[in-house]
Amino acid sequence: MNQDKTMFNKSHFVFLPMSSLLSIAALILLIMSPAIAEDGHAHEAPQSDQQAQAQLAESNQQHDHEITHDKDNHDESMPKEDEHDHSAESKPEEEGHAHDAEDEGSEHVEMDDGMAQKHGVVTAEVTAGQISVTSKLYGRVVLSPDEISQVRARFPGQITRVYVNFGDSVKKGQLLASVESNNSLQSYNVTAPISGVITAKDANTGEVAADQSLFTITNTQSLWAELKVFPGQAMNIKPGQKVRLLHNNTFYESTIKQLLPSKDDAPYRIARVALDNQQQVWFPGLLVEAEAITEQTEVKLRIPNSAIQQFEGASVAFVKVGNQYQVRPLQLGLNDGQFSEVISGLRQGDDIVAENSYLIKADLEKAGAAHAH
Structure with missing residues (x-):
């Protein structure tokens, strides 16, 4: 018995009944079936991912389309008054901006009356007149031939005295010289027939005055x-x-x-x-x-040409409003070299710069240059 027991322990094989073997095989298959299932589906995973992404995109598109439809339906269902109210609310703001833009665009120079007087800025009223x-x-x-006089002695004789010099200014009737007549031996006076300047003198004391010109008087x-x-x-x-x-x-x-x-x-x-x-x-x-x-020709409005300046490519005048000198573009008509007809840009009674208007233009140009920088 001991010998049989020893031999049994040393054996490398264990013999089991067939039913046991089948049970063990079934158990092994059951344990390994999830791994086999994962291997089998691993090859189908990419296709499943692509289908999932496509389905997700289609779902998003459908969702966006539904949102759009909802929004459109909501806009269509909005009352017309709401749309009108929105535009009405924005209109005052737009008008306010337009007014501000107009105010900022109006070009003018600030100058009080004292400063204007100091710089010789003179204004005049726009009126009707003739061109x-x-x-x-x-x-x-x-x-003038009438204002040149050759002064001679009335009678020949000796010049006894001369009272004026070359270049002197004389008045009509003023005494020029005294001459003693050769016939009567009486002295008589030679006076200025006109007022003027002695521009020629051919008379000296002691000389004989005959028919020559003693003095030339010129009235300028x-x-x-x-x-x-x-x-x-x-x-x-x-x-x-x-x-x-x-x-x-x-x-x-x-x-x-x-x-x-x-x-x-x-x-x-x-x-x-x-x-x-x-x-x-x-x-x-x-x-x-x-x-x-x-x-x-009579015209409704005219201004002196000295009031007109060229500014930013246009003919302008500067209208005084309080302490402001405002730029007014002009449409001009007839011009006679002294005055110009004003077709548009001014009104009768406007107070415009008539003298030294170039000073206002210079201030505007300086302000524009500073703003550009």
Whole structure:
């Protein structure tokens, strides 16, 4: 028995009944079936993921479409008054911005009356008036033959005394010299026939006065402008017409007194215009430019040309409103060199800068340059 027991323990094989073996195999299959199932589905996983993603995208699209439909249905169901109310609420704001933009865009210069007076800024009222049609004439200033006097002794004799010198100004009737007559041996006085300046003197004490000129007196307080009138202008130029003569950027008004033929058969006429030279602004030999007024037209609005400036490519004037000088673009009509007709841009009674308006323009340009930087 012990020998049999020993032999049994040393054996490497265990013999089981067939039914037990089948039970064990079934148990092993049962344990390994989940792993086999995972292996089998591993190859189908990519296809399942793609189908899931496609289904998700389709679901999102359908959801967006439903939201859009809901929104559209909601908008369509909104009352019309709501839409009107929204626009009404935004309108005042838009109008406010437009007003602000207009205020910011209005260009002006601030200057009080004291500063304006200091800088010579002078204003004038816009009124109705005349615009003149003119013709340009050119010529020179000459002495009047009536204002040059050659003074002689009435009777031959010896000059006993001379009272004036070359270059002296004399008045009409003033004593010039004394002469003792050769016939009567009586002394008589030589006086000035006109007022003026001694421009020539040929008389000295002790000399004999015969028929020569003792003094030449020239009156420069009354001069003439002799203007050339060419054939193309002759039909429009007549005696009695008003003339504006330009000198040192200032106009002087006078009248054509005479129309004379030219000397030496030159192809023009001479229009003679008297010049009042009390202020001694004219000189003999001075070249002059003149405008003969041939026609005058009444206009509703006119302003002096000195009030017009060029600003940002337009003709403008500056209107005084309180302490502001505001820019007003102009549409201009007739221009006679001194005044311009205003078609639009101003109203009668507007107070505009008539003198030194360039100072306002300069301030605006400086302000614009500073704003640009």
